[in-house]
Amino acid sequence: MSKALSKAKGFKQSKSGTYLSMATTAYGVFGVAKQVKKARREHDTLRLLDAAVSAAAIVTGLALLVRELKRLGDDDVLLG
Structure with a gap:
């Protein structure tokens, strides 16, 4: 597997x-x-009610992504 493909994945x-x-x-x-x-x-x-549930899903999704961002810290796969 090429290095570029590996970075893309x-x-x-x-x-x-x-x-x-x-x-x-x-x-x-x-x-x-x-x-x-x-x-x-x-x-x-x-x-x-559907809009409220959708908004809750967006908030939850963003919270998960923020947690993932904190977990990544300095060991970013594109930099190394």
Whole structure:
């Protein structure tokens, strides 16, 4: 396996990959905000509950990624 391919496969476990995952996860907030607006406008409790569960999933996902980022510390696979 080439060194470049090896680095590419390790991207997800790198700080850069974790930051990218955090950004894409946080981007989900826009969809949830849109869903909340629509639910409030239509007085749809079920859709509002769905938005709340989705928001909780985003918060949990970000918390997991922050923990992963702390775990990575200085031993970033792309640097070594």
